[in-house]
Amino acid sequence: MISLRKIIFALTLLILLGSCAKQSSPTGGPRDETPPTLLESDPKDQSLNTKPEQIKLTFDEYVALENASKGVVITPRINKDQVEFSSIKNSIIVKLNQELEDSTTYVFDFQKAVVDLSEKNPAENLKIVFSTGNSIDSLNFSGKINFYYPENKEDYKNVLVGLYPVNDTTDVFTAPPYYLSQVDTAGNFKITNIKNGSYRGYAWRDANGSLKAEFKSEDHDFILDTIDINSNVENVQFNLSKADLTPIRILRSSGFGQNFDLILNRNPIQTTVKNEELGQEYFYVNSDKRIRIYPKSPKTDSIPFQLSLLDSVGFTKDTTIWAKFQASERRPEKLEITPNSGKNFFQNLDVELKFNKPVTSIKLDSLYIQYDSAAFIPIRSEMMFFTDSSRRDLLNIRVAIPDSLQKEIFTLKASDSTFTDIEGQLNEKPVSANYRKLKREGLADEIKGNIEGSKPPYIVQLIDSKGEVVNELFIERGNQFSFKLIEPGTFKLRVIEDTNGNKRWDPSNFTQKRQAERVFYFVGEENKKEIIVRGGWTLEDQNIKATPPTGIKRTVENP
CATH class of the missing domain: 2.60.40 (Immunoglobulin-like)
Known part of the structure; x- marks a missing residue:
């Protein structure tokens, strides 16, 4: 007879073997990087004489929609608020809920909005084109985007280009465009399947997804002339910058x-x-x-x-x-002083003192430059001037520091009660601001070059790694520039084409049909804008080429 112990052992062994043979899903394996593939669409791509109530796309795997209201570009313009997007298993359905125009070519560009469920791989080149008439419009409008004041890394995300029929009463600030295109990561754009006609062109950064520009906060640009599209239009340039069009009041x-x-x-x-x-x-x-x-x-x-x-x-x-200037018992505000402390200089020490109120008197015997515990340079009246005598809130002090003073740190000192403002208030706190004197051997000798593709006057700016302008030239004639005795560092060279010669950059004004003044940068090898400057160096031939102006670059054929 078989013992009970043997029976129990046999049953236990069978259970263990069954457990080992149990199947399960693998825990590893290669990541799915294959995008979903379109199997069919209704209507079919390039269909004619069709006015669908909805569009259905069928894929080879389960799919989803990501941010369809913004990610799907539909041209020409329809009421996108009425459009319903949905995903069911391996299908995408777009219910239009509106009547389409006659004899019009429609483009549904899904860009990266359709993704697979497993790894969110976007469908590639997913675009459906059909016509409500008997032909497909085939004209294109293409070009490139540039920023006059780009971020540290040029970012074309959310940048759009739009066309409005010339007889349309709306514009980029009031309504979405008739034709629309998303700019790619390299700053290029292309609007396809355009109907022959005359249009107005705009580009803007659509940060809030409204499909129109917010002039207070979003970079934008526009082409002044009417664009006649009766053949493909290429080499279009837009230069984006901010311009708040709220009138001052x-x-x-x-x-x-x-x-x-x-x-x-x-x-x-x-x-x-x-x-x-x-x-x-x-x-x-x-x-x-x-x-x-x-x-x-x-x-x-x-x-x-x-x-x-x-x-x-x-x-x-x-x-x-x-x-009205009536007598008041209100206590006057305290006098506050902000110096430009921390600046470096070579020979002339330039101090700026900013006051919150007009200053009427200065005690010179308590204002001086200290460079040792017991050594100082007194400030005399001829060393000082107010930038605007009707304001007297910005005091400039220039002190020539002799080379014989082999010191590095110079400190502006002003005792309390040195300054008196128009309300009779004295500065309650003393002022102390440090400035560092640079050595000649540590400075770069010169950066120089030419400006190409533009006409003076120019504003040429040397910009440090913090984005601050450390030196500036106004060039009224000629196209050569030169910065001398420069502190070592990493810089950018920026040029403003100061068309009206007012010594400042003027942004665009859409209501006045005036485009922004051109802004362009030195671009070196490997398309880098940064210039590394070291002591004792002279950098020649730092030539700066102007960015093409906004508009359509016309090619001139040789006779």
Whole structure:
């Protein structure tokens, strides 16, 4: 007889063997990198004389839609708010919910919106083209995008190019375009299947996905001339930059203590205040969207001032204001001073002191440059000047440091009560600001070159690794530039084509049909903009080629 122990052992062995033979899904294996493949579509690609109520795409695997409302580009324009996108197993369904135009070619470009379920691989070159008439429109509009003020790494994500029929009453700021294209990662674009006609062209960064430009916050550009498309249009250039088109205006005015405030909706780039006694009896400051006018003493009558404001896009505001300067028990604000501490210099030490209020007097005996514990250079009146005598809120001090002083750190010192403002307030805290003197042998000798493909006047800027302008030239004639005695570092060279010679960059103004002034950079080997500068170096032939202007580059055939 078989013992009970043997029976139990046999049963246990059978259970173990069965467990080992059990099948399971593999835990590893290669990653699926194959994108979904389109098997069929309804309507079929390149179909004629069709007005579908929906579009159905069938793939070889289960698929999903990612951000379809933004990722799927439909041209020409339809009401995308009525379109319904859905994914069911291996199918994508697009319900249009609207009547399509007659004799029109429609393009549904799914870009990277359709992905497989397993690894989110996007379907490649997924585009369905059909016509509600008896022919497919085949004209193209293509070119390249450039940024006048690019980020550290040029990013073309969300940049769109659009065409509007010339008789369309909308534009890029009011409605989505009739034809639309997404810019690729290299800054190129191509709108396909365009109907023969006349159009207006725009490009913009659509950060919020509205399919139109927000002029306050989004880079944009536009072509001034009407674009006649009766054949393929190539070599189109757009140069994007920001331009806030909100006209400058005065929001309100009121007294502040015995002073008078004007509150603005935005900061002007140029402010002109006129009064016969301005700079003598009255002074003003302009900061943080506010103009504050200070009297030396209260006034019983309202005082007229002519005010002229200019904003960055060229809008102006000219008006007469009547200011009241009544006696007040309100305690005046404290006098605050901000020096440009931390700057380096070679021979001339340039100090800037920024005040929050106009300064009326300075005690020179408590203002000096210290370079040793017991050694200093006194500041004399001829070393100082206010940038604007009607404001007296920015004091410039230039001190020539002799080469015989072999010191590295020089410190501006101002005791408390050195400065008195228009309200009789003294600086309560002493001022101390350090500046470092550079050695000649540690400086680069020169960076020089030519500007090509453009006409003066120019503003040429040397920009450090922080993006700050460390040196600037205004060139009225000729195309040569030269920066001398440069501190070592990594820089960029930027040129502004200052068309109107006002010594500043002027952005575009769509309402005035004025494009932005061109901005372009030195580009070296391997398409790099950075220039490395070392002590004792001279960098020649740093030639800067202008970016093509906005518009269509016409090719000239040889006769």
